[in-house]
Amino acid sequence: MQKTLFIALTVLLSGYHSLLAQTGAAAPATSPAKNIQPTIMVIPFAKETQDMRTVLENDLNLRIAVSKVKEGFDNRGFNTIDFRAKLKQLSNDKAMELENKSSLKQEIIELSGADIYIETEATVQRSDGGNSVTVIITAYDAFSGFSLANKVKSSPKFYTENFDKLTEKACEGLVEDFLNTLQSKFDEIVQNGRIATLSITFAAGSSTDLDTEVGTPPELLSDKIENWLEKNAYKGYFHTSGVTATKMLVDELRVPFKDANGNNYRISKFAAEFRNFLKSQGLESGRDIQGNKIFITIN
Amino acid sequence: MKPYSILLAACLLFAAACSSPKTITGEVNFVASPEPGTLQLSAAGYGRTKKEAIENSERNAFYNLLFKGIPGSQYSLPMVPNAADAQKTHQKYFTQFLEGGGYKRFMMGSDLQTGFEPIRRASENVKNLVKIDVTSLRRELEASQIIRKLGY
Numbered sequence: 001m002q003k004t005l006f007i008a009l010t011v012l013l014s015g016y017h018s019l020l021a022q023t024g025a026a027a028p029a030t031s032p033a034k035n036i037q038p039t040i041m042v043i044p045f046a047k048e049t050q051d052m053r054t055v056l057e058n059d060l061n062l063r064i065a066v067s068k069v070k071e072g073f074d075n076r077g078f079n080t081i082d083f084r085a086k087l088k089q090l091s092n093d094k095a096m097e098l099e100n101k102s103s104l105k106q107e108i109i110e111l112s113g114a115d116i117y118i119e120t121e122a123t124v125q126r127s128d129g130g131n132s133v134t135v136i137i138t139a140y141d142a143f144s145g146f147s148l149a150n151k152v153k154s155s156p157k158f159y160t161e162n163f164d165k166l167t168e169k170a171c172e173g174l175v176e177d178f179l180n181t182l183q184s185k186f187d188e189i190v191q192n193g194r195i196a197t198l199s200i201t202f203a204a205g206s207s208t209d210l211d212t213e214v215g216t217p218p219e220l221l222s223d224k225i226e227n228w229l230e231k232n233a234y235k236g237y238f239h240t241s242g243v244t245a246t247k248m249l250v251d252e253l254r255v256p257f258k259d260a261n262g263n264n265y266r267i268s269k270f271a272a273e274f275r276n277f278l279k280s281q282g283l284e285s286g287r288d289i290q291g292n293k294i295f296i297t298i299n
Numbered sequence: 300m301k302p303y304s305i306l307l308a309a310c311l312l313f314a315a316a317c318s319s320p321k322t323i324t325g326e327v328n329f330v331a332s333p334e335p336g337t338l339q340l341s342a343a344g345y346g347r348t349k350k351e352a353i354e355n356s357e358r359n360a361f362y363n364l365l366f367k368g369i370p371g372s373q374y375s376l377p378m379v380p381n382a383a384d385a386q387k388t389h390q391k392y393f394t395q396f397l398e399g400g401g402y403k404r405f406m407m408g409s410d411l412q413t414g415f416e417p418i419r420r421a422s423e424n425v426k427n428l429v430k431i432d433v434t435s436l437r438r439e440l441e442a443s444q445i446i447r448k449l450g451y
Contacts, residue, residue: 076448078449172335173373176373180376184380
């Protein structure tokens with residue numbers, strides 16, 4: 001009798017376990033959201049007067065260097081935006097939307113494309129002691145302009161005109177070194193928060209400016225804003241590059257990666273919280289967001 | 300008499316530490332990167348026996364690569380950021396990796412070199428040319444969540 005009862009219990013329990021496994025009920029209810037990764041585009045270096053696409057198409061060494069950088073990202077399992085494909089897509093979209101209404105702002109948002117740009121340059125050096133190629137790679141945040149990683153390396157000198165091989169030689173180890181430096185910056189960003197910028201301006205005809213006293217007790221609006229930022233920026237970190245009566249520019253504002261619930265913290269959420277603060281001071285405002293850039297216009 | 304005893308004890312402890320196979324030194328130098336994703340390092344090792352000294356040199360190479368970085372190479376930054384925190388958080392992993400020989404899975408070669416002038420004295424001291432598969436090592440560290448994948 002006891003044996004039968006034992007077998008029955010075992011069968012029941014194993015059935016329950018397999019049911020749990022199938023339904024996933026045994027798994028934790030929620031897992032933290034995956035960090036949103038930055039979008040990265042590798043672009044060729046071009047002087048101000050030059051067209052990037054033409055520069056890339058006319059320079060084989062530059063194309064090799066750009067491909068080597070992209071290959072480095074691929075090897076680390078990170079997808080990059082292809083510059084040429086993006087250009088092509090943008091021109092196709094433009095043709096499709098020719099009839100649609102489009103603002104300059106919209107165009108800028110579309111053209112930006114990436115959060116981080118990797119600028120790549122390959123220069124041929126000729127000398128009596130042999131020829132070499134120097135490759136320069138620079139990564140910068142597209143919105144704040146912060147430099148994230150810089151590396152330069154020259155190939156050894158050889159008596160050769162085979163510059164594509166020299167470019168490959170210059171890229172050896174360089175890309176890995178560059179990615180390691182970039183990763184150390186990413187680690188720092190994860191620890192200290194994402195970098196955003198905040199620009200506060202006033203609509204034409206607005207009766208308020210940053211020198212207007214608001215709230216109780218009355219304080220200058222600029223002081224109120226700075227106090228709010230002190231409390232709400234991640235780890236209280238923000239840097240104001242300038243304040244006038246009509247404009248305040250916060251060129252470095254740290255925002256968290258995750259909110260209290262473990263979800264990814266969106267820049268738009270910060271903008272919404274800031275607008276709520278302005279509302280609490282009796283001010284109406286509008287906002288525009290471009291990547292990590294927040295533009296607030298107070299009416 | 301007492302100061303001499305203390306001095307003697309200190310000397311004995313120092314000698315024991317020098318000859319311990321667990322000794323970590325900074326005598327690790329970049330030699331070459333023969334193929335993409337590999338690193339050849341020359342590392343010193345100390346021990347009571349030759350075998351111990353060789354293993355110590357290999358451990359030294361991996362320790363420096365992981366926690367200190369190798370100057371002059373593409374890994375001038377440590378592979379594991381915040382070494383002290385990481386060693387505390389993943390103590391079990393690193394004990395198995397460094398003391399338990401886990402590093403050997405990523406070692407492509409270990410060749411003894413001659414003409415070594417050690418800066419320390421031990422029963423046995425060696426200079427070893429260690430070749431490491433850094434790409435696989437990094438992937439393993441990423442999979443074990445010791446380091447983060449490229450990105451945020």
